[in-house]
Amino acid sequence: MTEIKTLIGVGKKQITMAEVPIEQAGPYAASDADFTWRLYEYLKQEIPDHQADYVNKEIEIPLLPIIIEMQRNGMIIDKAALADMSEQLGTEIELIKQAATSVVGGRELNLASNQQVANLLIDELGAPKTRKTKTGWSMDANALEKIQESRGLDDRIYQIADAVLKFRELTKLKSTYVDALPLLANPNTQRVHTSFNQVGSATGRLSSNDPNVQNIPVRTELGRKVRKAFVTDFENGWQFLAADYSQIELRILAHLSQDPGLLEAFGNGEDIHASTARAMYGVQDVSADQRRIAKILNFGVIYGLGPIGVARQTDLTRKQGQEFIDLYFGKYPGIRNHIEQAKQFARDTGFAQTVTGRRRYLPDINAGHPGHRAAAERVSVNMPIQGTAADVIKLAMINISNEMKTQKMQSKMSIQVHDELIFEIAPGELMEMQMMVTTMMPEAMDLTVPLLVEAKTGPTWGDMDSVD
Known part of the structure; x- marks a missing residue:
């Protein structure tokens, strides 16, 4: 063929x-x-054998026409804004290259060459050696960040490491999105029509490509500028509505583990990270830094974050990292029990599964190789959480799409970005759509803790304000 x-x-x-x-x-x-x-x-003979009837009939098959419709809808992009941004990024990239060149006395330096950068930093300037790869010393982001954290080095090392990281960020953003998006716009619709892959992830999450709208940075100012280039026909009354599940994975963890502390915190509507910090530090008023460490543990421990990982993300030592992990499990003993039960379930059955019965088979769960076995054990813990979150939003998409058709709404479901749904709202439909979405998304799955949804509206994807 x-x-x-x-x-x-x-x-x-x-x-x-x-x-x-x-x-x-x-x-x-x-x-x-x-x-x-x-x-x-x-x-079709395999579906009942793997007990996948519910996932197939109630989630994936009903979702298919919705994905087709989302792809057909597409999103308008502001080509002029992207052209201006491309020029601005080009100037900034050139300035970074010039600054790096001046640091090394004006000689030619290719910031895109890992080998040149490694030779300069390690062999010439004496930076700490990094992980060895087939082509030489590793110069990935982790390696460069470790070098930046080292003290007492030649000042030029810090300047070059910083320049390389900024250069990579800007060139990737420019080539992957700013320059590529206008070329991907359909000449007839003037919209970008991403392709969603329904089985793009082993956990059940959607993935997207051409362009990958799920990977546009959101935490950086430049990433937000790219999002601002996704626009609506605002002059004619259209606008975006974005609805995002709040801390859905931690809420699913509470449901799966039935940990009393987590259940109580979510049931009382508490700030879960502040609640965790209060228990760990034994204080009522927690600082921003204490809450930050608690947040790292809340999101990291269930994915196998160990003392080294805690130390890397905080100012703690490895010993302190282990002490904080022990404190965390002391606060939430049900989580430790759940982790061990999830691993044992996978060892016994050969797979991990979500609340809906979606399975991921783990051939290495009983492997002799410790590294392979440990990786499978981590998946056995996080797949049921991530996969259930994927199932929740897929069910919400199905329910909302059906209701939009019943109500004959002109608004459109545009894209799904992990735990968030973006809608293009027709004139006069904002209040009704907002009520529909914020009511139906939390009701997508019945869990022992409430699901919360935060909504925002605005003229562009990057310019939205929260709504009550």
Whole structure:
């Protein structure tokens, strides 16, 4: 069978199937249907064997037309804003290169070359040695950040390490989004139509590509600027509505572990990170730094974060990191029990599963190799949490889409970004859509703790204000 890329190409030069001659498109389409039918006949026998009927019939099949509709809807982009940003980034990148060159006495330095950077930092300037790779010393972000944390080094080392990290951030943002988005816009709709992969993750989460709208940075100012280039027809009354599940993975952990401390905190509507910090530090008024450490533990321990990981993300030593982990499990003993039970369930069955019964098979869960076994054990703990979160938002998408059709809404579901849904709201429909979304998303799955949703509205994806 001819591969699809042979017909339509790949990347920026990719064409649509409508542009492929019928003599080539016809046989491909027929083969596509034939192979799909053959796969269905084979795989339909597997569904009941793996107890996947509910996930298949109630989640994945109903979700498919919604994904198609989202892809068809697309999102408007502001090409002029992206062009201005591209020019600005180009200038900033050039200034970074010039500054790095001046640090090394004006000689040529390719910041994109890991080998050149490693030779300069380690061999020439005496930076601490990093992890060895096939091509030399590692110069990934972790390695450079460790170098930055080292004290008493030649000042030029810090300047070069900082320049490389900034250079990478800006060049990636420029090439992946700022310059690429206008080229991906459909000439007829002037919209970017991402492709969602329904099985893009082993946990059940959606993934997206061309462009990957789920990976646009949100915590940096530059990332937010890229999001501002996704716009609505605001002049004619359209606007965005974004609804995000609040701390959904921790809430699912509370449901799965039935830990009394977590259940009480969420049941009382407490700030979970402040509640954790109060218990760990034995104080009522916690500082911002104490809450930050508690937050790291809340999100990290269930994913196998150990004392080294805690130390890397805080100012603590490894010994202190272990002490804080012990304090954490002292506060939430149900979590420790749940972790061990999840591992044992996987050892006994060979898989981990979500609340809905979605499975992920773990062939290495009983492996002799300690590293492989440990990796599978980490997955056995985090997959049920991440996968259940994926199931929750998929069920919410199905319910909301059905209600939008029943109410004959003109608004559109635009994209899903992990725990967040983005809607393009038609004129006059904001209040009704806001009520629908913020009511139906928390009701998507019945858990022992409430699911909370935070909503925002605005003219662009990067310019939105919270709503009550």
